[in-house]
Amino acid sequence: MSNEATSTDSLAVAERxxxxxxxxxxxxxxxxxxxxxxxxxxxxQGHRKLRGNSPWTLSQIKKVAEVFGEPAAQLFGAQSLDPGMVGATAQEAVFAIGGIELACTAWIGAPIEAGSRPEFIAWSKLDQWRVVRYDGALYQNAYEVHKIEIYPRRAETDKPLIAVVDDDQASADNLRDYLERSGFAAVAIYGLAAFADTLQTQVFDGVVIDWLFGAQTSADAIRAVRASENPDAPIFVLTGELLTGKASESEISDIVRNYDVACYEKPARMAILVADLSKRLSRA
Incomplete structure (x- = not known):
């Protein structure tokens, strides 16, 4: 029996x-x-999953295959790679070992025969497959297990990922922490150059960005988001320099009008900003 790395399987499923x-x-x-x-x-989250950076569950694979009217087995590809997998079917299961129970996907084969000594076996109880190491005991309706995938426990669920971009590290960190307490995943990015680099490999569900970065504005960064893989991500511009005249009201109004950007004056009313962000994300 093989225990293959989840990352390899995730990449293969994503490609298929x-x-x-x-x-x-x-x-x-x-x-x-x-x-x-x-x-x-x-x-x-969809971006990470489609690039193999996030594990696929059996139910997700089945749902994608069902939508397109194709068999889920072809998205696994395991049977064609390993002759010993022929006839095995993937099932969501509980892997019990050493008093610990872990969610897993198990490739379950034929019923075990008298005298056989498989390393792991599975049986169904109350519509739930359970997988254990075989200890020689007699189990009714037990099946051989060809492969087990255990997904790492990590906080990669359904939280939208928000970029907070500011050259003031304390301000960025404070807003990031508030967003995380409000149910988002957030990352603080310090400066326009760092944000430009991050956009090459990462997409965001929303962006909160300061307007002035020294002598530069965030106008080009906003255009880059609108040209990214998620061009419809909500963008919020923050500025505390309208009254001082350092920030140009006409430049900001052009960005707001042409790139569907919301503008908040600093210090931002965080509860209102989060409510607006949540509303815009719900429309996506």
Whole structure:
């Protein structure tokens, strides 16, 4: 029996899902949005999953296959890679070992035969598959287990990911912490250059960004978000320099009008900002 790394399997499943969508006429730039619609994910979560950076559950794989009318087995690909997997089916199960129970996906094969000594076995109880190490005891309706996948426990659920961009580290950290207490996942990014670098590899469900960074404004960064893989992400501009004249009201109004940006004066009323962010994300 093999215990293959989840990362490898996630990459393989993600590649097959992308191929499936392409066969059904879903363009590359629309695939993340379509996956989010099917699985009810945030854009950033769908982006990670479609690139193999997030584990796939059996129910998610089955749902994608069902939507496109194709067999879920082809998204696993395990049977074609390992002749010993022929006839095995993937099932969501509980893996019990050493007094610990872990959620897993188990590839379950034929009923065990008298005299056989498989390493692990599975049986169904109250519509729940249970997997244990075989100890030689007699189990009714026990099946051989060919493969077990255990998903790491990590906080990668359905929280939207928000970028907080400011060259004032304390301000960025305070807003990040408030967003996290309000139910979001958030990351503080200190400066425009760091944000530009991050956008090359990461997408966000929303962006809260200061307007002035020394002599520069965040106008180009806002345009970059609108040209990114998630161009519809809500963007909030913060500024405390309108009354001082350092920030140009006409420049900000142009950005607000042309790029669908919300503007809040500093110090931002965080509860109102979060309420507005939540409302805009719910419309996505």
């Amino acid at each position: 899902v992308r191929e499936l969508m392409s066969r059904h006429g879903i363009g590359k730039r629309q695939q993340t949005s379509e996956l989010c619609r099917i699985l009810d994910l945030s854009f950033s």
